[in-house]
Amino acid sequence: APILYWMRRDLRLSDNPALTWVVQQGRPVIPVFCLDEVVETWGAAPKWRLGLGLDVLRGSLEDAGARLILRRGQALDVLRTLIEETGADTVVWNRLYVADERTRDTAVKEALRSDGLTARSFAGHVLFEPWTVETGSGGYYKVYTPFWKAVRDRDPGAPEPAPKEFAAPEVWPQSEALDDWDLGRAMSRGAAVVAPYARVGSAAAEGRLGHFMAHGVADYDSGRDKLAEDGTSGLSENLTLGEIGIRTCWAAGQRAMADGKPGAETFLKELVWRDFAHHLAYHTPHLTSENWRSEWDAFPWSDDNDLAEAWRRGRTGVEVVDAGMREMYVTGRMHNRARMLVASYLTKHLMTHWKVGADWFADCLIDWDPASNAMGWQWAAGSGPDASPFFRIFNPDTQAEKFDPRGTYRRRWLAEGQAKPKETADAFFEAIPESWGLTPGQGYPAPIVDLKEGRDRALAAYKQRDTGQ
Ligand code: FAD
Numbered sequence: 170a171p172i173l174y175w176m177r178r179d180l181r182l183s184d185n186p187a188l189t190w191v192v193q194q195g196r197p198v199i200p201v202f203c204l205d206e207v208v209e210t211w212g213a214a215p216k217w218r219l220g221l222g223l224d225v226l227r228g229s230l231e232d233a234g235a236r237l238i239l240r241r242g243q244a245l246d247v248l249r250t251l252i253e254e255t256g257a258d259t260v261v262w263n264r265l266y267v268a269d270e271r272t273r274d275t276a277v278k279e280a281l282r283s284d285g286l287t288a289r290s291f292a293g294h295v296l297f298e299p300w301t302v303e304t305g306s307g308g309y310y311k312v313y314t315p316f317w318k319a320v321r322d323r324d325p326g327a328p329e330p331a332p333k334e335f336a337a338p339e340v341w342p343q344s345e346a347l348d349d350w351d352l353g354r355a356m357s358r359g360a361a362v363v364a365p366y367a368r369v370g371s372a373a374a375e376g377r378l379g380h381f382m383a384h385g386v387a388d389y390d391s392g393r394d395k396l397a398e399d400g401t402s403g404l405s406e407n408l409t410l411g412e413i414g415i416r417t418c419w420a421a422g423q424r425a426m427a428d429g430k431p432g433a434e435t436f437l438k439e440l441v442w443r444d445f446a447h448h449l450a451y452h453t454p455h456l457t458s459e460n461w462r463s464e465w466d467a468f469p470w471s472d473d474n475d476l477a478e479a480w481r482r483g484r485t486g487v488e489v490v491d492a493g494m495r496e497m498y499v500t501g502r503m504h505n506r507a508r509m510l511v512a513s514y515l516t517k518h519l520m521t522h523w524k525v526g527a528d529w530f531a532d533c534l535i536d537w538d539p540a541s542n543a544m545g546w547q548w549a550a551g552s553g554p555d556a557s558p559f560f561r562i563f564n565p566d567t568q569a570e571k572f573d574p575r576g577t578y579r580r581r582w583l584a585e586g587q588a589k590p591k592e593t594a595d596a597f598f599e600a601i602p603e604s605w606g607l608t609p610g611q612g613y614p615a616p617i618v619d620l621k622e623g624r625d626r627a628l629a630a631y632k633q634r635d636t637g638q
Contacts (some may be wrong), residue, residue, distance in 0.1 A: 171197035171255050171338040173248060175262040177270070177411075179293050180226045181371045182233065184328030184414025186291035187261045197338040199255060200230055200237050204350055205244040207269050212532035213355035214501050215409075218367060220352030222410045225370030227347070235335040238344045245277050249284070254342045258286055263293030263411070266447045267539045268454035295444045296325040296415050299451035309452035311554040316445050317438060328416040362600040366500040367406065367535055374407035378421055386425050389432025396489070396504050396569075397577035402436070405536035406502065408443065415440060446540035449554060456553075457543040458524075465552040468634050470522040477521045479617050480511070481529050482605055483582075483597065486616035489569035490514045492582035495597040499582070501535030506572050512549035513563040518623030520630065523550035551631075559631045562624050585613035 392400025425433035493507030547553030584590035
């Protein structure tokens with residue numbers, strides 16, 4: 170009987186424990202991707218980017234003599250239907266750790282087992298699964314540095330090579346057409362503006378990793394913080410969909426360490442930040458939906474509001490904040506330093522709830538990762554476990570002087586007031602919906618909130634929360 174391999178955030182053939190196991194069984198394998206109850210909730214850019222990834226994956230599977238079966242519906246219904254159609258008796262997948270994914274997967278596993286079928290899951294999405302990293306007293310980690318110390322000398326295992334060939338089932342089940350899913354539907358700007366920035370699929374991801382190891386990692390320690398520079402790996406859009414395996418990245422980082430490349434350890438640490446986000450999402454599932462520290466429930470953050478709308482549109486009048494927001498709108502990504510700045514600005518200067526920001530990121534980022542996004546936002550807001558203290562409020566202007574001293578990043582993304590704006594800056598105005606009613610000719614806005622007043626207001630609210638007065 171064939172084995173169903175249920176693919177989710179593991180759109181790759183190498184460094185893939187579930188797939189390796191299936192192929193070792195020597196039985197026919199049917200790879201399936203399901204547009205299910207979890208994927209349906211994704212935002213515009215992540216869904217659009219998923220569509221591109223599935224298209225490339227389908228090609229790689231076909232090159233290896235297999236197919237990718239696409240089906241839409243509740244995951245369990247889809248799998249049961251396919252089992253009936255194909256006679257499969259086994260379903261396998263690589264495990265995920267965020268609340269909605271786990272709820273779905275646990276229910277699927279229980280139901281399939283109660284149907285008398287084999288359901289097996291594997292570790293493939295993180296370096297070290299959340300329950301394997303324990304504190305001295307057997308708990309989970311709430312702070313990053315001890316987490317890093319606990320894992321840095323561990324071996325996550327060598328990545329497996331891609332299978333050379335797949336045993337095909339006698340009859341392939343029907344697949345729905347990817348085009349019919351229209352995954353770019355909500356992403357009107359996608360095809361035209363963002364597409365050139367996306368690097369899709371496993372081959373592109375491996376190329377990116379190789380390039381970074383050859384050219385980027387040595388300067389990563391300082392390069393990663395410079396807003397105008399391409400000083401990081403760019404792998405997040407591939408890692409979130411599993412187009413490259415995390416152990417492949419880890420192994421490359423370890424080789425660079427052994428070669429004495431200066432930034433290699435910092436790169437490994439960043440990979441472990443990603444693991445840490447999943448560790449937290451697993452042990453404290455409310456990470457993605459509520460203030461991690463419930464004392465923040467009493468903080469007077471506002472829900473969505475006009476100032477937040479100006480923030481989304483890159484019209485706050487604070488240049489580095491607006492540059493970051495526009496970079497994200499045009500490229501589907503944002504520099505990490507800019508993410509920290511725009512998140513601090515929204516939650517502190519604009520006193521708006523981090524969830525408003527996290528939701529907009531979830532709609533705009535092609536590298537959206539539910540665990541890293543929530544952890545990043547709760548860190549910036551001060552409500553997370555290992556958070557930046559609320560009273561440490563970034564001054565965006567000082568940050569811009571430090572990390573964009575020549576204004577290159579800001580000019581790259583802000584067209585207003587420039588005689589000859591960069592193409593990238595103009596692209597923002599091509600990308601935005603007409604309903605925003607924005608043109609570069611309108612001129613650049615004055616700050617919607619005075620930086621000092623905003624800071625003082627946030628600190629006063631924080632003090633009040635702290636003293637309960
Ligand atoms: P590199 O610097 O090359 O790092 C290599 C890899 O390490 C990344 O690809 C990523 O997988 C991981 N990594 C690096 N920094 C972090 C971090 N702080 N947290 C978790 N993992 C990290 N990252 C996402 O992948 N998806 C998100 O939705 C996301 N949302 C964020 C929201 C906020 C408010 C903040 C402050 C950060 C967020 N990050 C998110 C983390 C970080 O900004 C990105 O991972 C990074 O900018 C991606 O660029 P890169 O691949 O070139 O990273």
